[in-house]
Structures are given as C-alpha cells and as structure tokens.
Amino acid sequence: MEPKKTYVRPVIRRQFMGAANKFGRFSIPEPLTSIDGVEVEHLVKDYGSPLFVFSESVLRRKMNELNQAFQTRYSQFQAAWSYKTNYLNAVCKVFHDEGSWAEVVSGFEYLKARKNGIPGNKIIFNGPYKKYEILKQAALDGARIHADHLDEIQDLVKISDEIGKTVNLAIRINLDTGMYPTWSRFGFNLESGHALEAARKIAHSNGKLKLTGIHCHIGTFMIDSAPYKRAAKKMADFYKRLKNELRQPMQYIDLGGGFVSANKLKAQYLSGSSVLPSFDSYAEAITSSLYDSFSPEEPPPLFLETGRGLVDEAGYLIASIVGNKTMPNGHRSLVLDAGVNLLYTSTWYDFKVSPTKHYTGTYEDVTLYGPLCMNIDVVRDSCLLPNLHRGESIVLHPVGAYNVTQWMQFIEMRPAIVMITPNREVKLIRRAETVDDINSFEVET
Ligand SMILES: *Cc1c(COP(=O)(O)O)cnc(C)c1O
Numbered sequence: 001m002e003p004k005k006t007y008v009r010p011v012i013r014r015q016f017m018g019a020a021n022k023f024g025r026f027s028i029p030e031p032l033t034s035i036d037g038v039e040v041e042h043l044v045k046d047y048g049s050p051l052f053v054f055s056e057s058v059l060r061r062k063m064n065e066l067n068q069a070f071q072t073r074y075s076q077f078q079a080a081w082s083y084k085t086n087y088l089n090a091v092c093k094v095f096h097d098e099g100s101w102a103e104v105v106s107g108f109e110y111l112k113a114r115k116n117g118i119p120g121n122k123i124i125f126n127g128p129y130k131k132y133e134i135l136k137q138a139a140l141d142g143a144r145i146h147a148d149h150l151d152e153i154q155d156l157v158k159i160s161d162e163i164g165k166t167v168n169l170a171i172r173i174n175l176d177t178g179m180y181p182t183w184s185r186f187g188f189n190l191e192s193g194h195a196l197e198a199a200r201k202i203a204h205s206n207g208k209l210k211l212t213g214i215h216c217h218i219g220t221f222m223i224d225s226a227p228y229k230r231a232a233k234k235m236a237d238f239y240k241r242l243k244n245e246l247r248q249p250m251q252y253i254d255l256g257g258g259f260v261s262a263n264k265l266k267a268q269y270l271s272g273s274s275v276l277p278s279f280d281s282y283a284e285a286i287t288s289s290l291y292d293s294f295s296p297e298e299p300p301p302l303f304l305e306t307g308r309g310l311v312d313e314a315g316y317l318i319a320s321i322v323g324n325k326t327m328p329n330g331h332r333s334l335v336l337d338a339g340v341n342l343l344y345t346s347t348w349y350d351f352k353v354s355p356t357k358h359y360t361g362t363y364e365d366v367t368l369y370g371p372l373c374m375n376i377d378v379v380r381d382s383c384l385l386p387n388l389h390r391g392e393s394i395v396l397h398p399v400g401a402y403n404v405t406q407w408m409q410f411i412e413m414r415p416a417i418v419m420i421t422p423n424r425e426v427k428l429i430r431r432a433e434t435v436d437d438i439n440s441f442e443v444e445t
Pocket residue numbers: 082084085103105126127217219220221256257258259305306307308309
C-alpha cells in the first residue's frame with residue numbers, strides 16, 4: 001500500500017522565470033542522502049559541519065581507470081601521484097597502494113612523500129624552486145629530479161662534486177601545442193632552442209650530469225586531447241635527438257598532468273561529464289602519437305602526473321545552512337558554514353549542489369554565500385534548491401582536487417576530513433583545527 005502522504009503547508013513564493021535557457025530546462029537536483037552508503041545526517045552528527053568526505057572506492061576506481069587506459073595500450077606506463085593536488089597522507093597512501101609513485105613540487109612535498117615511505121627513486125621532483133639542501137638529499141636518494149632552469153643545473157653540478165657521483169636528471173620542457181596561452185614560465189622552451197641548450201650543458205658537464213628524461217606539463221583541465229597528441233610528437237622527436245645526437249642515456253618521457261574531472265567550468269553550458277574527454281581518449285591520443293614517432297623502435301617508458309582527474313570526484317564537502325535571507329531585489333540567498341576559505345576552486349567551477357533529503361514543494365534559484373565577512377565569499381552565484389532551513393545540510397561535489405591543499409585558515413578554522421572505506425567504515429583522517437592549534441605557532445613575547 002502507498003504510504004500516506006504527509007501534509008505540507010502551502011506557501012506562496014515568487015517564482016523566477018527563465019528557468020529554461022536555449023539549451024533546455026534546468027534540472028532539479030537529485031538529493032544525495034548518503035555517501036558510499038553512509039548517511040550524510042550521521043556524518044554531520046558524528047563529525048560536525050562543515051565536513052570534507054573522501055571516498056576510498058572512488059580513489060581506487062579512478063586510479064584503476066587511468067592505469068587501465070594506459071597499460072592496455074602501452075606496456076611501460078607509470079603514474080606518479082601529484083602531491084600538490086591533494087597531499088592528505090590517507091589519500092596519497094591509497095594511490096601509492098594502487099602502484100602510483102609520487103610527484104612533488106617542493107621540499108615540503110618531497111619530505112612528505114619520503115615520510116609516506118616512498119623511496120627517492122620513485123619520486124619525481126618538479127617545480128621552479130628546490131632548496132639546495134633538499135636538492136642534494138634528492139640527488140643522494142636517487143630521486144628523479146626535473147630541472148626547471150639553468151641555475152638549478154649549476155646547483156646539480158656542484159652537488160655532483162660534493163657527493164662524488166654522477167647525478168641523473170631530466171629537464172622540464174615548455175612547448176607550443178596549439179593551446180593558448182602556453183605555459184612558458186616553467187622549464188626550457190623547445191622551439192626557441194633553450195631546451196637544446198640546457199641539454200648541451202648537461203651533455204658537456206664532464207660526466208657530472210646525465211640527462212635521462214624529458215618532462216612537460218602543458219596545462220590543467222585540458223578539455224581537448226589533441227594538444228597531448230602534438231606534445232607527445234614533439235617530445236618524442238626531441239627525445240630521439242637527445243639520445244642520438246647528444247648521446248644521452250635517455251630513459252623516459254613524462255607528459256605531466258592536466259586531465260579533466262567531471263567538474264563544470266563556469267563558462268561551460270553543459271554539465272561536466274557530457275562533454276569532457278575520458279582517460280581512454282587521452283590515452284589514445286598520447287600512445288598513438290608515441291607509437292607513430294618511435295616506430296619501428298619500442299617507445300620509451302611513459303610517466304604521467306595526473307592530479308585533478310584522479311581525485312576530484314572522490315571528494316565531497318558537506319555544508320550547513322546557517323542563515324536564510326532575501327536580497328533587496330527579492331532574490332533568495334543562503335549563508336553556509338563553508339565558503340571560499342575551504343573551496344579555493346569555486347573561482348573556476350560551479351560545483352554540483354545537492355540537498356541531502358527528499359523535499360516536496362518548489363525549487364528556487366538561490367545564491368550560496370560562505371561564512372566569511374568578505375564580499376568575495378560566494379560559493380555559487382545561482383543554483384536551484386528547495387526551501388532549506390537553518391541547520392539543514394547540502395553537499396558540494398566534486399571538490400577533491402586542490403581544495404584541501406589550497407584552503408586557507410582565514411576567519412574560520414579548517415574542519416575535519418573523513419574517508420569512507422569500501423566496507424562503509426568512516427575513518428577520521430584529519431581532525432578539525434582548534435584555537436590552540438593556531439595559537440601554538442605564535443611565540444609569546
Ligand atoms: C600541478 C601539476 C600536475 C597535476 O596537474 P593536474 O592538472 O591536477 O592533473 C602535474 N605535474 C606538474 C608539474 C604540476 O605542476
């Protein structure tokens with residue numbers, strides 16, 4: 001028998017016209033009552049709000065999808081987890097457990113990877129600033145150092161003298177892939193000959209340095225796979241030149257990161273997943289280009305440093321409504337307990353916003369403000385939500401990439417983070433900050 005419908009008080013509310021645009025009707029958001037089988041309500045009760053939630057199953061699934069897309073097409077493929085995208089140890093350890101190496105861009109991240117048990121020879125060390133002491137440690141550990149500029153190559157010559165050993169390194173390349181603007185500030189430019197010049201410096205270092213690889217990272221959230229095809233071709237040609245002309249012991253090509261996640265850029269009309277390339281389409285573009293370039297030879301090992309594409313969808317943020325207000329123009333808005341302090345990427349993305357219960361009644365276009373006393377603290381300019389009251393929660397998704405590393409302790413403290421395991425256990429992986437935590441850095445005078 002149908003359960004008896006509960007009575008809902010009728011309300012008269014101003015409806016905003018234009019709830020359809022030329023691409024169709026806006027869709028009513030589906031409620032998200034649980035994450036990986038755990039009720040949102042229980043999570044808030046046990047860990048408070050706001051709360052970041054990571055799904056271990058999604059982390060593992062995405063890592064397997066990436067590995068499968070590349071390993072089925074290319075025998076020598078190795079992923080290295082991009083620490084800056086999310087360096088929570090619990091997240092890194094899941095990726096390492098799935099066979100991923102570490103890719104780091106600072107001394108801090110290098111030490112974090114070492115403390116996670118990753119040996120130097122499975123750490124790719126990128127970035128424009130590597131402090132001398134840490135660079136020396138990385139050289140001693142046999143890390144894969146990717147030089148960004150000539151001063152760094154000079155440092156490595158000195159380090160080679162000090163440790164009395166040849167230092168192997170790769171160089172970062174920037175190149176024209178038809179994507180504009182090009183990221184020309186990192187590494188050595190290919191077309192201008194700077195990259196070749198840097199390689200010559202290494203080749204003529206009296207055996208102190210040896211060039212073993214080339215690296216590029218052409219952009220982030222790349223909504224087209226064609227630039228990877230062009231990058232792979234140019235990198236392959238350069239690789240062959242370094243090997244054959246400069247006689248360097250070349251061992252790998254690293255094509256960096258940049259794959260999309262199912263997020264929605266503010267400028268996009270359609271929702272994320274319907275228009276974006278899959279790992280398979282990037283893999284097809286890259287590996288076919290490498291096979292063409294190296295044929296009939298076996299192409300060299302390929303490394304990738306995928307960040308966002310692996311972790312974004314595994315992260316959720318539960319936030320609660322702390323206030324409800326009507327703006328002077330009649331538009332409704334909600335004040336949340338989480339804002340741009342926790343969601344650095346809200347500048348670029350319209351996260352999906354889901355209510356956490358089934359609601360009857362109408363949905364209305366609302367603005368979501370954060371808790372900060374700052375005009376810029378807007379989480380969504382406009383999204384469709386039911387009539388939510390103070391204390392009720394919503395879920396923002398996907399927020400796993402770049403938020404829990406770029407978040408700021410500003411006005412508010414940072415909240416707890418939990419991970420849900422494949423058998424529905426909830427593990428606290430980072431506790432909420434306290435005033436004493438923050439005070440502990442200050443020195444009493
Ligand atoms: C940030 C970064 C990555 C990861 O980029 P995504 O766009 O998150 O995949 C990889 N390599 C380098 C050098 C980076 O700086």
